[in-house]
Amino acid sequence: MTEQTKFLNFLKTEQVDFVDFRFSDMLGQWHHMSFPQNAVTEDVLDEGIYFDGSSIAGWRAIHESDMVMKPDLSKYTLDPFSAQKTAIVICDIYDPQSGNVYERDPRGIARKAEEHIKKSGMATTAFFGPEAEFFIFDNVRFGLQKLSSFYEIEADEFPSTNRRALEVSAHGHRPQPKGGYMPVGPLDSLHDLRAEMVTTMAEMGLEMEKHHHEVAPAQHELGFKFGTLLETADHLQIYKYVVRNVAHTYGKTATFMPKPIFGDNGSGMHVHQSLWHNNTPLFAGNGYSGLSETALYYIGGILKHAKALNAFTNPTTNSYKRLVPGYEAPVILAYSAQNRSAACRIPSAKGEKAKRVEVRFPDPLANPYLGFSAMLMAGLDGIRNKIHPGEPVDHNLFEEVEIARTLPTVCGSLGEALKALQEDYQFLLEGDVFTKDFINTYLTYKWEEVHTYNMAPHPIEFQKLYSL
Numbered sequence: 001m002t003e004q005t006k007f008l009n010f011l012k013t014e015q016v017d018f019v020d021f022r023f024s025d026m027l028g029q030w031h032h033m034s035f036p037q038n039a040v041t042e043d044v045l046d047e048g049i050y051f052d053g054s055s056i057a058g059w060r061a062i063h064e065s066d067m068v069m070k071p072d073l074s075k076y077t078l079d080p081f082s083a084q085k086t087a088i089v090i091c092d093i094y095d096p097q098s099g100n101v102y103e104r105d106p107r108g109i110a111r112k113a114e115e116h117i118k119k120s121g122m123a124t125t126a127f128f129g130p131e132a133e134f135f136i137f138d139n140v141r142f143g144l145q146k147l148s149s150f151y152e153i154e155a156d157e158f159p160s161t162n163r164r165a166l167e168v169s170a171h172g173h174r175p176q177p178k179g180g181y182m183p184v185g186p187l188d189s190l191h192d193l194r195a196e197m198v199t200t201m202a203e204m205g206l207e208m209e210k211h212h213h214e215v216a217p218a219q220h221e222l223g224f225k226f227g228t229l230l231e232t233a234d235h236l237q238i239y240k241y242v243v244r245n246v247a248h249t250y251g252k253t254a255t256f257m258p259k260p261i262f263g264d265n266g267s268g269m270h271v272h273q274s275l276w277h278n279n280t281p282l283f284a285g286n287g288y289s290g291l292s293e294t295a296l297y298y299i300g301g302i303l304k305h306a307k308a309l310n311a312f313t314n315p316t317t318n319s320y321k322r323l324v325p326g327y328e329a330p331v332i333l334a335y336s337a338q339n340r341s342a343a344c345r346i347p348s349a350k351g352e353k354a355k356r357v358e359v360r361f362p363d364p365l366a367n368p369y370l371g372f373s374a375m376l377m378a379g380l381d382g383i384r385n386k387i388h389p390g391e392p393v394d395h396n397l398f399e400e401v402e403i404a405r406t407l408p409t410v411c412g413s414l415g416e417a418l419k420a421l422q423e424d425y426q427f428l429l430e431g432d433v434f435t436k437d438f439i440n441t442y443l444t445y446k447w448e449e450v451h452t453y454n455m456a457p458h459p460i461e462f463q464k465l466y467s468l
Contacts, residue, residue, distance in 0.1 A: 028367030129226030266322030301382020
């Protein structure tokens with residue numbers, strides 16, 4: 001029985017009304033097209049669905065706009081948010097002229113990264129486990145016009161809410177700034193909402209492990225089990241979809257912006273990584289903190305290429321409002337066992353199979369297909385060229401400022417990250433995982449974001465400069 005036949009049988013057995021075909025753009029945003037169940041045939045599944053690629057940012061020009069999304073029938077689940085019973089199918093993007101995977105398709109890049117690791121002979125599998133933080137607000141308003149710009153955020157957990165005359169939520173139990181890490185209720189006011197997110201994700205195929213309140217008021221984190229690079233990137237797309245939609249059904253709004261709140265912790269996405277050869281973990285050894293030489297070289301590659309990686313792992317202007325000292329963001333390019341102030345941490349782990357590296361500077365606005373692939377390529381470059389990361393730094397770099405000043409840091413702005421990528425991208429081209437065309441297109445698109453940001457006046461400029 002073919003995959004197509006199995007899928008069509010699933011649609012009939014589950015009495016599915018619609019099939020929602022989805023793909024990710026360069027920024028990591030999901031796009032979709034829905035078909036009634038009776039319009040989904042073996043021919044459609046085999047040939048794919050044509051769409052206008054010129055309407056997707058950074059993709060095709062208008063004169064060559066036809067593109068095809070082909071469903072990956074190993075990746076489908078039911079959509080818990082649709083009124084009509086709907087199956088979600090994740091797709092890859094193909095060029096209809098050549099019949100090849102489209103080189104600007106982020107999921108296609110992730111596929112090539114997984115193929116490259118096998119061809120390289122350095123490993124057979126790369127495992128990734130992200131920890132994506134997010135905020136949940138009650139109301140958000142924002143706008144940018146020629147003569148005005150503003151944003152305003154409201155959340156019941158903000159301490160400032162105590163000053164407002166409210167008919168409800170006048171209970172006084174609210175986390176203080178930097179004081180929200182894992183309290184019980186009523187300080188943790190959204191336990192039940194997070195629990196619904198967890199159960200919904202589990203229904204959609206994620207193996208869930210935890211949920212808790214994070215450090216800042218209104219900040220949260222859920223955890224799901226690690227997996228292969230492509231599988232985990234798919235799961236992170238589902239994770240974001242569920243977080244936003246469950247919050248929406250509760251009359252709230254969720255964001256993965258790294259730094260939506262001034263003066264408090266931002267949202268990061270620590271990414272645990274390990275390499276295996278068949279059933280053998282390659283990061284376990286007799287070196288520092290139980291690491292192998294392979295693991296140390298992998299860290300060396302991450303640290304060497306970190307500034308170029310920032311263009312993918314911290315891909316927005318807002319990302320660099322988080323990457324500043326004083327708010328638990330790991331800006332120092334060092335590695336350490338357990339030390340959360342270092343960019344690379346080796347978590348405590350029981351047994352060789354749990355030995356891994358945690359890269360702490362990424363944030364949750366990273367396109368997971370691109371961010372994971374880029375980090376893998378940097379790590380493999382470290383192994384290939386035996387790039388040793390130097391001595392570990394087992395100091396609290398948030399407090400020991402004099403030591404921190406002597407160490408290299410991540411980029412301080414998106415512009416700096418894009419310049420770093422322009423100067424350091426050869427490691428991404430190995431195995432044709434990334435192409436020069438993709439990198440140049442990505443750079444062009446992201447430079448537009450930088451220029452727009454730089455040209456827009458900011459309220460703090462009026463506050464500091466208006467009367468000078």
